[in-house]
Amino acid sequence: MSDLAPPARFSRPGPGGFLGYVAVLLLVLWAMEGAGWSVERLVASPPKLADFFARAWPPSTHNLDRLAWKMVETLQIAVAGAAIGIVLSVPVALLAARGVLVGRGVNWAVRTLLGFIRAVPDLAWALVFFVAVGLGPFAGMLAIVIDTIGYCGRFFADDMENTDPGPAEALGATGARRLDIAACATIPAALPAFVSTSLFGLEKAVRSSTILGLVGAGGIGIELKVGFDLFDYPTALTVILMIAVVVIGVEQIGALLRQKIMGPGR
């Protein structure tokens, strides 16, 4: 055994680090204050929650057929919106990825546009398309399309930037055009990551589509709103349970597919 004294387990933060910790703590306290943090209301909430669950239990089975069809419509909105969004994300990502197809100026402009798309919540996009195409699931689907482009477009671009540059360089040395290099080297190398990102996009679309109905953009969300508005808590609980089952189911299927495509631990 060595006679050397072991080093200190933890290092003391310097003045800058200490000030950083204090600043983060103050920021969180300021945010909680702005969010109306109240210990009294938190302590008083369990009886009210218990009252809600007592009135909601057992979940209603009266309108199961109608709710099931609404859930199918929800999934249709999610699948159609995600599929179209994923396909459109590929060319957008090619323009956003640095060093793949176009110059830095276009990369920056497209990435800024994608940032704007992501910054606007899906419910706000649904309201915009509600104005453009009217009430119903079509507005919801368009909201999912644009939301998926914002998400997949950015991550597809990151996936392409992170591929091994070797094959692209080898093709570049033979005089291949940038589009050929992207199609033959960059996209095939990024394909497993594309599939994984697309599955996350689909899961996100399913979660989003369940609440789009709150603003009249189709799907089961409207049933949730009506349930609460009419104090029909058993129906509201049924809707919540259906959403949970479908979202968890889609996530599980997505995780299985990802593992199959990417391999364990990746």
Added chain:
Amino acid sequence: MALDHAVPRLAATASDLQARGLAKRFGTAAPVFSGLDFSIRQGDCVALVGANGTGKSTLLRCCLGLIAPDAGQVSLLGEDIARIAGPARRALRARTGLVGQKHNLVPRLSVLSNVIHGLLGQSSGPRYWVQGLAPEPARRAALASLEKVGLAHLALRRADQLSGGQSQRVAIARALVGKPRFLVADEPCASLDPQAGEEVMALFMSLVKREGVTVLFTSHNVQHALSYGDRILGLQGGRIAIDAAARDVTPQTMAALYV
């Protein structure tokens, strides 16, 4: 077999590659190399040797115009590569090839598709992206190139299911399918075990010599450099320390480069 869409050839010159006053540095670090002058005659096979960090790979990439030197001039196949761009640069590159230390194949595609990609400098478009869409002459040319490296029977196997030696052979087939006049090989055997490395190097050199391709290759294997190179270029301290015919260079002289 020859493709029916032949590449226009530039006028032959005495030297396929001429470098004058080449210098390159990265950031604020000391120059990787500076003031390099050398030329490579048509049909020559030149071994570029030197210790790690002497800039061999950087120099190769400068010679192909893949990275720009900070100073100096490179004339490749009679063209000043800094002065040409767009289609002219692609036409020039269609007559060159690069075999890397890593095989740099596209792992998810078939061996045949990877070799067909070697024709992209001459024939662009979706028909050359995968072998299933490729025109028949391109498929036949790629298969003939695979046959030369002894792997025609693996044409439809996925590239990520090959051994290291097989992958490097496919990379050689891809580099040769477009019938380049100038080929750069950056330590083509570095990722292979000694026996596979020996086989791949022997095959590579026999093919390029048979087809009259001018070659500039790097190697840490002194025997490879002396056996396969007609000429040795040795880099040391950012300068050319050896520029001599291989027969005039001893292993001891080579060893001094690595001190």
